[in-house]
Amino acid sequence: MGGVQAALGGDGGRASAHRMTMLMAYADAISVRPGDTIGFKVSCDAAEHYNARIVRLLSPEAGPMAPPFRTEPVDTPVNGRHPARTQPLRAGSWAMVPAHPLIGSLRSFSIAALIWPTLPGDGRQAIAGTWSESACTGFGLMLNEAGEAELRLGGTVLRSGEKLLPRKWHFVAASYDAATGAVVLHQDLLADKTMTVASSVTRQTTASSVASRNGALLFAAWHVADSDGLAGDLPMVGGCFNGKIERPRLANRALDRGALLALMGGTIPAGLVETIVASWDFSRDIETEVIRDTSPNRLNGVTVNLPARAMIGQNWDGSEMNWRHAPHQYGAIHFHDDDMIDARWETDFSFAVPADLRSGCYAAMLEAAGAQFQVAFFVRPPKGRPTADIVYLASSATYTVYCNNIGRIRSVMTEAVQGRLTVIDAIDILLLEHPELGYSTYDRHRDGSGICYSSRLRPATNIRPTGRFWNYCIDLFIVDWLERSGLAYDVITDDDLHAEGLDLLRPYRVLVTGSHPEYESLQMMDALDGWMRQGGRMMYLGGNGFYWRIAYHPMRPGTIEVRRSEDGTRAWDAEVGEYYHSFTGEYGGLWRRNNRAPQALAGVGFISQGFDHSSYYRRTDAAHDARTAFIFDGVAEEILGDFGILQGGAAGLEIDCVDPMLGTPPHALVVARSENHSNTYELVNEEVRVAHGLTDGVINQQIHADMVFFETQSGGAVFSTGSIAYAGSFGHRDFANPIARLTWNVLRRFADPAPFSVPRSGPPA
């Protein structure tokens, strides 16, 4: 060993920077109004107390090369010291049917289901039953350590002796005859479209006595105690299953193999109707957290932590891609032992938003024994009383979708994609230390399936004014620039826009986006489109915006679904047949595959990404058009933005360009275009039909950011920069630079009520 390795002294050791105190928190809302109350839920160990401060954020913490971190204190009784306590994080999704006499009184019984295990052999996992792991009572159909089906019935254990195959459909069933003591277990590997050979195994034994249990019947989990002390009446569980469960059945007598198989059909045979305790059909109520028993007993239940629904079932034959058209083929629920949608923590302190608190970006700044954590939230203006002509739309949907992105840290491909070393900080390390925080829709579950749901009801390591420059943190550069504009602005969020639509935007003349408004629901797109058609003026100050379609959960505010179908720059692929959102039934994927390409709204759309180096724009001839003179008032430079804190330039990270075929209006003017991008800038895959190798920024002419202006009907206009890095240039030379100036020029003109006019005939883009 020599050279640098020797100088390092091996692999070092635990860092002095490693925290001994763990501090995490989240809030019960992200957007509030004066008069509302927002509850903060905190978990802190190895400290007696933590300190909290509510502040308004005027900029991000961006280090010595950037303008200083500016916050404005909020006078509130919650500022100060609070007693610390630890609150648990219990990841894993499952389903529960509340305790019922029909289940608790069972003596003889049969239980059956179709399962598609994804991690057989990776620890014991529950399938269905009333089994209590702590008391060894009840019955439980499960997978054992070896990945075999197993029935536990009091002290009796019966195993199939054959490991289930991952990602293959199996029929598993068990019965117990109280009169004879006979216990029978069946495990069938079912035939499918591959050449895998179907097989079947049946085992039996005798149980002398069985301790019954009058508890809830669980799917994908077993009981470990009567209560976990959290809000609600949920039991404490363990043994979470990984994989799909479909069509579970429960009968009140020991049925033979033929009868058990007959129960798996869509209709219960007449001769077996009287034996049925419950026949659950997971293809019902797919949009909800309800599981429906279609038997007369109606032993309905609920899911916990949102296991994935609208999943293709064992009978999916590929003839239909939309679950609404053939729900009976979408009767599977995919459970994961790392699902985390709601931590269900108790509230530690509540902030009553003062009636006179101005709209803005706020955070609870928490600190305990050297550990820090921040919980961001937004304050809107009072209902029906906007305070400005300008509104800043905070990308709360995008923040949520990225919530706890672990892939960028763990993936061995990250550095190749980004062209630089991965940087993390102490709060990012929390995510590595606590996988139970749950990850983002950029990540996969432990079993390899894509994470399609995300929520903020858990600590978020990415929505804060500190750390890596991305999304929220970069957006605060825009907030800083707005603060210094001298113009008033209100703040709203994606969540508000989804819920309230066009009415929310109607009072405003100018809308300013964040740096990366990547995720939109149909309601958000409709609101933006409608507002612009009525004269709204949009400043899209980012890159890769309006890209993915999302669905908000119909009952859980702030919970978002993403189905990554077909193409687009994405961390995982939805399974074929699972492209439609379970929350809404809408087709998932890129907006350009949903007749709403970003170019149609903003004039530009995603073309490339690279993270090693940001470049600059060069003014085009169109910059000298009389229509765009206002943009460049006082700006003499031809090269724009060859500076900035985000990799040294205004054009970079993720960049967009015009495309008339995808909707850029014919009269749009490209006033500046970037050039000279590096090797790490690769053409987005939706632009590569046949792999040709000419895909990096060094050789591909498509790869550039376009700064675009165009007028809209009813006196409106759009200004788009097409670059995430743009916001990092605002603060250069204390805001005395052409990027800050030209963008202020646009802001002031857009805030001026004088209408814009669409030219009768303009040059093509």
Place this chain on the structure above:
Amino acid sequence: MYRFDASRLDLAREYKARPFGEHSPDLQYLLNLMRTRETDGRHVLVMTQPHAQWTLARLTNGNQGPPRLTNVTFDNLEAAEWAVFRLRWEAMAGAPLPIE
């Protein structure tokens, strides 16, 4: 097939001169190799002062676990890139890179 060549010191010099931005095709190949071979103990930087100090670290447990920090810190990211480049060169060549 592109293979590591310890005699290509020109690529190391090119990288040192410009760690970020456009690279020659051969340097880009080399970087792609270097950056994707650490399936365990991947080098990362832990920001120990906000955007001012970074500490060299390696992920643990097959890149799934928390980083183990070294006692090497940097006050700029270019220096960190060069230090890791030298470590990786040494690991691939079996001998230190003869360029400081």
